[in-house]
Amino acid sequence: MYRKFVKRMLDILFASTFVALLFLPLALLGIWIKLDSHGPILFKQKRAGKDLVPFTVYKFRSMTTDAPKNSPTNSLSNASTYITRSGKILRKLSLDELPQLLNVLKGEMSIVGPRPVVLNETDLLSRREKYRANSCKPGITGWAQVNGRDELRVHQKAKMDGEYVKHFGAFMDAKCLFMTIWAVLSVSGHKEGHEVQDTYEEVPSQRNVTRYNAEEGN
Numbered sequence: 001m002y003r004k005f006v007k008r009m010l011d012i013l014f015a016s017t018f019v020a021l022l023f024l025p026l027a028l029l030g031i032w033i034k035l036d037s038h039g040p041i042l043f044k045q046k047r048a049g050k051d052l053v054p055f056t057v058y059k060f061r062s063m064t065t066d067a068p069k070n071s072p073t074n075s076l077s078n079a080s081t082y083i084t085r086s087g088k089i090l091r092k093l094s095l096d097e098l099p100q101l102l103n104v105l106k107g108e109m110s111i112v113g114p115r116p117v118v119l120n121e122t123d124l125l126s127r128r129e130k131y132r133a134n135s136c137k138p139g140i141t142g143w144a145q146v147n148g149r150d151e152l153r154v155h156q157k158a159k160m161d162g163e164y165v166k167h168f169g170a171f172m173d174a175k176c177l178f179m180t181i182w183a184v185l186s187v188s189g190h191k192e193g194h195e196v197q198d199t200y201e202e203v204p205s206q207r208n209v210t211r212y213n214a215e216e217g218n
Contacts, residue, residue, distance in 0.1 A: 002169055007110065007170075010111070010173075011111050015101045015104040015105050015111065022098065030060070033060055033062075033086050036085055036086040037061075037064060037085075038065060039064070041060065041061060042059065042061060042099055043058075043061040043063070043096075044058060044059075045059075047117060047118060048118075048134065049108055049109070049138060051134060051135060052125065055103070055116075057109075058099035058102050059096050059097060060096040060098065061084075062084060062087025062096045063082045063087055064083075064084060067082035070119070070120060092187050093184060093187070097140050101140070109137055109138050110136075110137040110140075111140055111173070112141055112172075112177060113136055113137050113138050113164070114128065114139065114142050114144065114161035114165075115142055115145060116138035127155055127158035128157075128158045128162070131158060131159065131165060133164070133165050135165065136165060136168065142160075142161065143160050143161065143163055143164035144156075144157045144160035144164075145180065146183045147179075
């Protein structure tokens with residue numbers, strides 16, 4: 001009941017409420033981004049959704065227009081050189097994620113769930129397949145985000161996402177939301193760029209990930 005009906009109704013309720021309450025702040029953030037650097041207000045990128053079906057995710061643009069396309073920030077050794085002045089604050093406080101409320105209203109994402117992954121992050125997607133973490137909608141916040149965020153290695157993120165799926169339910173979602181408040185206010189786990197290599201040796205099959213990337217021409 002919760003998975004099929006209640007969660008979706010709560011997503012619509014929370015997302016529509018947040019959009020209504022934050023309309024003016026969101027508009028002001030958009031103006032700030034536009035005045036701070038050349039380029040669009042929103043950043044759009046193809047990400048892997050439920051069952052690895054690609055969708056377009058929306059974020060406030062926090063990097064310059066010449067930043068590498070379709071590359072996760074944690075793969076860049078010089079990420080800070082591309083992040084704008086406004087982007088530094090937006091990313092640190094996770095304000096750049098707020099436009100994903102539109103993805104929630106469209107039914108592509110949930111408020112809580114595994115983070116939407118860039119299509120060419122085949123390692124993470126393959127590891128998440130092992131834990132069935134690709135079987136639910138991605139979320140604006142999730143269990144991995146409140147338990148290490150950018151400090152987690154690939155295999156740790158996949159395992160955390162798997163724990164979310166294993167304990168899926170109202171209690172788990174509520175726990176993630178309350179922990180998100182602390183994580184954002186304390187800037188817990190926030191890092192920029194590629195700082196550690198993942199040395200975990202077990203890599204599950206990439207068959208499904210490769211299939212969807214091929215369909216997108218990646």
